[in-house]
Amino acid sequence: EPEVTQTPSHQVTQMGQEVILRCVPISNHLYFYWYRQILGQKVEFLVSFYNNEISEKSEIFDDQFSVERPDGSNFTLKIRSTKLEDSAMYFCASKQNTGELFFGEGSRLTVL
Amino acid sequence: AQSVAQPEDQVNVAEGNPLTVKCTYSVSGNPYLFWYVQYPNRGLQFLLKYITGDNLVKGSYGFEAEFNKSQTSFHLKKPSALVSDSALYFCAVSPRYNFNKFYFGSGTKLNVKP
Numbered sequence: 402e403p404e405v406t407q408t409p410s411h412q413v414t415q416m417g418q419e420v421i422l423r424c425v426p427i428s429n430h431l432y433f434y435w436y437r438q439i440l441g442q443k444v445e446f447l448v449s450f451y452n453n454e455i456s457e458k459s460e461i462f463d464d465q466f467s468v469e470r471p472d473g474s475n476f477t478l479k480i481r482s483t484k485l486e487d488s489a490m491y492f493c494a495s496k497q498n499t500g501e502l503f504f505g506e507g508s509r510l511t512v513l
Numbered sequence: 514a515q516s517v518a519q520p521e522d523q524v525n526v527a528e529g530n531p532l533t534v535k536c537t538y539s540v541s542g543n544p545y546l547f548w549y550v551q552y553p554n555r556g557l558q559f560l561l562k563y564i565t566g567d568n569l570v571k572g573s574y575g576f577e578a579e580f581n582k583s584q585t586s587f588h589l590k591k592p593s594a595l596v597s598d599s600a601l602y603f604c605a606v607s608p609r610y611n612f613n614k615f616y617f618g619s620g621t622k623l624n625v626k627p
Contacts, residue, residue, distance in 0.1 A: 405556075432613055443619045444557070444603060456613055492556055499564075499612045501547055502605075504556040 403427045407493050407505035415513055417482050422508045424476045424493030433476045434494040434502065435468065437461070444492070450476065483512045515540045517606050519618035526594045527626050534589040534621045536604030545612065546587040547605040548578055551620075557603060563587060574598070594625045 406425045414420050426433050435447040448458040448468055455468065467479045476495075480487055490509050494502040517538045526532045538544065545564055549557040561572025568580045578589045589602060604618040 434615075441551075441553070441601065444617045446615070446617070449613055451613060494557075499545065501559045501562055502557075502615060503559065504549075506556040507554075 403503075405493055405495055405503050405505035407491075407508050409508055410506070411509040411511070413511045413513065414483055416485060420480045420483055420487075420510060422478045422480075422491050422493075422510070424478070424505055425474055426476055426493065426495030427497075427503055428474070430495035430497050430503070432456075432496045432498075433468075433470070435478045436492045436494060436504075437489040438492065438507075439489045447478070447491075480510075483510075485512050488512045515606075515608070515616055517604055517616045517618040519602075519604055519621045521621050522619075523622045523624065525624045525626065528596050529593050532591050532594045532598070532623065532625070534602050534604075534623060535586070536588060536618055537584065537586045538604070538606045538616070539585065540606045540608055540616060542608050542610050543582075544609060545607040546578070546580060547607070547615075548572065548576070548587075548589050549603045549605060550574075551601040551603065553600075560589070560602075594623075596625050596627050599623055599625045 408423045433450040436444050446459045448462045449456045465481045470476050490507045492507045493505045496502050547562045548560040551557045563570050563580045571577045576591050601620050603620050606616045
């Protein structure tokens, strides 16, 4: 069964460092998303991406965040200068058209 | 404002008993409705969805959900709970006029005791 894959599974970084989280969505999917979850609590929307551009972003997704789909398969989330409060699980998701989101297993980011 | 409510942070049920996890929504235009389950340190897994048709939809692991248009609710149910059903459950709603958008509830922790 096709799945969304995310790397790394866990990243530890120092405050102020840049982090890139990578995702490979399901191959025939058209819509891509990043969500985050702090300490197993609510799922917070960060950004959605369609047709090679951001379609929507939340207030969390400030200038420190960016997304890219550089090669038609990977979908990356970059945090330019990490803060302590960026520590969270980051989930990538994708979907084909209408219908459900498919989530990856997440990347745990720990900022020290 | 569009929103999804899961009024219970936690639901406790004994194994073998029926379970219900509640979800109500305030999203206009006959939205699509979804339930997801999350096990510890895992991603969200799709359980079931309502698009159209029969108000009772069946999904994975014996779960079902009942759509009630007048009450704008989409409660998750299972006739007989298992200890292995213990997890975090999220309701999600996507407007038909903007199916790119998803609104998630805050999650309900289901505890099934042996």
